[in-house]
Amino acid sequence: MFAIPLRDNAELRVLEPWYAEEFFTHLERARTHIAPWVxxxxxxxxxxxxxEVLQRYADGQAVDRQRIYGIWLDGTLVGGTMFVSFNAASGVCEVGCWLEPAAEGHGLITQVVRLMIDWAFRVRGLSRAEWRTLPDNVRSVNVAKRLGMSLDGVLRQYSPAGEGRRKDQQYWSVLADEWPGAA
Structure with a gap:
């Protein structure tokens, strides 16, 4: 098993297609909580x-464009993070995350995203890591702030929100030369 220990009861693993049943069970628990944000x-x-979701990410990893990781807490898949996009040629990646309510408040997302950005900068030599979120997703905004990201701007009425409404999207980023120890 290839895993990165996060603490005594938590670990990070590549979320491969063979985890589909466990991933689907997790999505069933998390669906209403994460649906507004992902x-x-x-x-x-x-x-x-x-x-299909996990295969899409596996295919993306095979061509160095995406990656997805699961977070297991006490042996249960409770969420994860991903490189929504990863472009070594341009030096830019976008990181995303999700977590079911039972796993919130443990600092897991901040810890894992910090590991991912550190790897992108130190190992892969990327220049910029991006984080996109809805302005009212307070937990996500707080992760960006804890990671030392800067708010680059807001795309107003960026995407449909249903019933004829549209929602804004915030763009946050951190640069390699701003990242502790990466320069």
Whole structure:
């Protein structure tokens, strides 16, 4: 098993397609909590959809464009993080995350995203890590702040929110020369 220990009862693993059943079970627990914050194609509605999500990321990792990792707490998949996009040629990646309510408040997302950004800068030599969130996603905004990211701006009415409404999206980033110890 390839895993990175986060603490005594938590670890980070690559979330591969063979985890589809566990991933789908996790999504069922987390669905209503994460649905407002993540893309509709991520929150699979059945086991085949869950497998497709994980396969899409596995295919993206094979060509160095995406990666997805699960967070296990006390042996249960409770959330994860991903490189939504990863472009070594341009030196830019976007990091995303999700977590079910039972796992919130343990600092897991901040810890894992810090590891990911550190790897992107130190090992892969990227220049910029991005974080996109809805302005009212307070937990996500706080993660960006704890990671020392700067708010680059807000894209107003960026995407449909249903019933004829649209939602804004914030863009946060941190640069390699701002990252502790990466310069």
């Amino acid at each position: 893309g509709a194609t991520f929150v699979a509605s059945d086991l085949d959809g869950a497998r």
